[in-house]
Amino acid sequence: MFDWLIVGAGFAGSVLAERIASQRHESVLLIDRRNHIGGNAYDCYDEAGILVHRYGPHIFHTNARSIIDYLSQFTEWRPYEHRVLSSVDGKLLPIPINLDTINRLYDLELTPEQLEEFFASRRETVEEVRTAEDVVVSTVGRELYEQFFRGYTRKQWGVDPAQLSKSVTARVPTRTNRDDRYFGDTFQNMPAGGYTRMFQRMLDNPRIKIMLQTDYREIRDKIPFQRMIYTGPIDEYFDWSLGRLPYRSLRFEHATLDCEQFQPVAVVNYPQTENYTRITEYKHLTGQQSPKTSLTYEYPTDIGDPYYPVPRAENEALYKRYEALAAACSDVWFVGRLATYRYYNMDQVVGQALATFARIQQSLPATGTVQMLTQRTMLGQHSEQFPT
Structure with missing residues (x-):
């Protein structure tokens, strides 16, 4: 019993x-x-000796002191601030959208104040923000919505953003400064020995x-x-x-390449091209040194283990x-x-x-x-x- x-x-x-x-x-x-x-946070060492996340990248971030204190009983932490680039119009641009994103996309030299005016001139008036599309077009306008959000969201969820709750895109902020971190939380770290080791101790x-x-x-x-x-x-x-x-699932393709680095940051999104949504390169997360590098390509699907409601x-x-x-x-x-x-x-x-x-x-x-x-x-x- x-x-x-x-x-x-x-x-x-x-x-x-x-x-x-x-x-x-x-x-x-x-x-x-x-x-x-460890669930979807499970990680393990692949044949190249690189610590990879079997179910795609899991980046720990929080503002809750009580949660940090609790998990710190079972792990030490490695400082890591997550950065993501989005492949748009042949350029790798910071996402969430910030000052550098717009200046590099349009070859401009806007200041933060001018960027706010830029967004204001492009926003669409939405009487009631209800959908994921409403959130974006009412914040940065339709052109940026089409370039950065619509294609990625349709691949990720299998339906148009106009059919999804506003919570989907409300998770991604828009910035007028040059802060290119994906998250703004006060605590951004990775378990020093990996997630699986943390679960084992727990x-x-x-x-x-x-x-x-x-x-x-x-x-x-x-x-x-x-x-x-x-x-x-x-x-x-x-x-x-x-x-x-309904739950959305993912199919993963893992690869190891004979090069030290494949991409400039841990994750690159592909909202306009490719069947996959993003590529993750794990050495950025772990800080490991190796002549090889390991990647994961993510393909959203309706078939397989449930990941996302x-x-x-x-x-x-x-x-x-x-x-x-x-x-x-x-x-x-x-x-x-x-x-x-x-x-x-x-x-x-x-x-x-x-x-x-x-x-x-x-x-x-x-x-x-x-x-x-x-x-x-x-x-x-x-x-x-x-x-x-």
Whole structure:
């Protein structure tokens, strides 16, 4: 009998397994369909000895001190500020759009003040910003939308930006200065030993048992447990009884080249050309030195493991119906990007997991080993009658 079954060994499941085992001293069975821990953040050394991310680049950034403090128990950090270039009109230009982007694209010498006037002259008036297209055209105008956003978004999501929630492009800022960092968070670092090493340390607890290449449906009626945390697709948990929620997937092509560097930054986007959305070169992330370099090409698809919930109004409405079913489940917690149908960053998933653990602490008395230790302590106070 396990105190907890946790389905999924990514950030959500692993953080909760660690908290439950270390703070509540309860037993956890952590399972995952894949043959490794770490979920989509899994990294490993390839044949060239280069640390690569099997499921595309994962760049850690956050403004939350509590999340930094928590993860720092399991890793040291390597400073890294992510920079991305976009291949537009035959030029590699900074994205998010900034002062250098516009000056290099149009061969101008604008100042920050002039750039604001430039954007203002091109913006379209949108009475109500509802879609991903609305966000961009109301900020920088239609020409830049077509050059930088529309093609990339259509490849990534399989539909036109006009059919997607505004949250898709609202994640990408527009700057009038020369700040070419992709993120603006105060904390931008990579786990010094990689994500997998961080997960290994997080899960290094005798109360945590891990079963890989294991499907939840195959063991749920065979291995006894008291409570469950589920981080998989919420519609799958309910046997798709209300219909399937759309998820977007990715196909990856990994390559190693006999050159020290392939591109000037870790990631280059291709909004106008190519079938892939971007190329990642991992040595920029890790700081490794090698005469070879390893890359990943990303091809979005509807086939394969679910990666991204598709942010459309009808999908959110269907999720709300599944959420109502989940609310009626006793002793089951739904956590993470797939289980709550949200496009979360890694730090947001960690925050959600820590918040879920806080609710567990408030709502549930300790069981398992904690309860046994309490009973043994009470018995010890009367050791003459009840020797321990």
